[in-house]
Amino acid sequence: MPLSMHPPKAYLNHAGASLMPPAVRQAMVDHLARDSLLGGYTAAAAMAPELDAVYTDSAQLMGCDADEVALTTGHASGWREVVGSMHFEAGDRILVARSEWGGNYAALTHIAQRTGARVEVIPCTADGTLCLTQLAQMMDARVRLISLTWLPANGGLIQPAQQVGALARAAGVPYVLDAAQALGQLPVDVRALGCDVLTAPGRKWLRGPRGTGLLYVRRDFMSQLKPRTVDQYTAPYRDGAYHLRADAKRFETSEACMAARLGLGVAIRQTLAMGVETIQAKVRERAECMRHALSAIEGVQLQDLGTERSPLVAFTVKGMPASVVRAHLMTHGVDVAVNGLSFTPLDMAARGLHDVVRASAHTDTRDEEIEALVTALTHLATKP
Known part of the structure; x- marks a missing residue:
């Protein structure tokens, strides 16, 4: 397998395109x-x-x-x-x-x-x-x-x-x-x-x-x-x-x-x-695990709306464009998405957001993948 085809350490972009079984x-x-x-x-x-x-x-x-x-x-x-x-x-x-x-x-x-x-x-x-x-x-x-x-x-x-x-x-x-x-x-x-x-x-x-x-x-x-x-x-x-x-x-x-x-x-x-209900429960648990961990990182701000939350976890890192955050995560083997203004132009403009990072887990997302995201973000957020 060519080097470019090696899978990431953590794949957290299932809301973009899941990995096919x-x-x-x-x-x-x-x-x-x-x-x-x-x-x-x-x-x-x-x-x-x-x-x-x-x-x-x-x-x-x-x-x-x-x-x-x-x-x-x-x-x-x-x-x-x-x-x-x-x-x-x-x-x-x-x-x-x-x-x-x-x-x-x-x-x-x-x-x-x-x-x-x-x-x-x-x-x-x-x-x-x-x-x-x-x-x-x-x-x-x-x-x-x-x-x-x-x-x-x-x-x-x-x-x-x-x-x-x-x-x-x-x-x-x-x-x-x-x-x-x-x-x-x-x-x-x-x-x-x-x-x-x-x-x-x-x-x-x-x-x-x-x-x-x-x-x-x-x-x-x-x-x-x-x-x-x-x-x-x-x-x-x-x-x-x-x-x-x-x-x-x-x-x-x-x-x-x-x-x-x-x-x-x-x-x-x-x-x-x-069973969709089983999938829903597992995906929701993975998403809430990510939200809980990300909310504890200084400089990371969750950007989710709503009361009953979907498994699309949006966040920003203070003072950093989402593209820079994603590039840093990719160097640590963590694959996430960047959503720019064109994705939801009315809402992003209303909230003063130019872009957000989005992480999304599926039923088979492992604890180690979420830990890899948290570790990489912690290193980034604490940089001078």
Whole structure:
């Protein structure tokens, strides 16, 4: 193994991209070998039952039906396809929380600039949670979309997604839920959440390969969405015309990496086998262990919001850019993430933060990995 491929002493960036379990990697390697022997189409046909099972297992994970599931290349691709299929006009209102993911906010801002719609920020409470009372007061006939990032990228906040769903249903407002940091480590039931759309990548808490993702679209909401483009897969030709698919696969394309999909399927099955509640408890315990240890280091400031905390642990070191902190940690074999202003621009600006360091553990994170983080940070924070 080349030196550059040696694993870090402590991998604490599971919220960015988890380390794939061996069975996930093996499923992909096996299919690449199958591809090379049989050709892509014959190899995919040979694995048709396993590929179909990715949809049924995904539906079980999210609490929906298989025809409401599309496989994507990540959160952004599914989110853009659906929101891009919605119609907006001048004067329409799009509501977001202060902690909205920067990619979503950029896309919504672009839509507003193009159509004359307005993006409005839902006021939040002192701990960063969106204010449900004020959200209810904002509802009127001009609201065309509520877009919510359930677990924001820059810290421990968990937004009240189910309560937002209840308000959206009562008002008849479409509700798109970004579950990128939730799916795989929080129980997800789209019926209870009341969302019309839910998106997530496979590379985070599901521990699947990068370039995969899940998209849920509520069946009764499907008819309101007209994809920007179609192909022979999403709109099959019959009786002299192209007919848009009635299921969520209308948001896929005719081309996909089958090896990656099979790897995602293994990751989802492993998640279901372990149990999301079990994963949630283990990940939460690891995160609280990190928070407790980091809070005792002079010069280290936790930057988490919320009351019930997610496993995304955000912090800063006094007087040091997050990039410098990460570089120091990497020299000690500790891999973490840096979240800049573009990740959550509204919240970061409101709190006067330019960037934060983010550490995130998974179920198999060892005590020694957390100790390595704490030791390296202690050395850094006590430097002159």
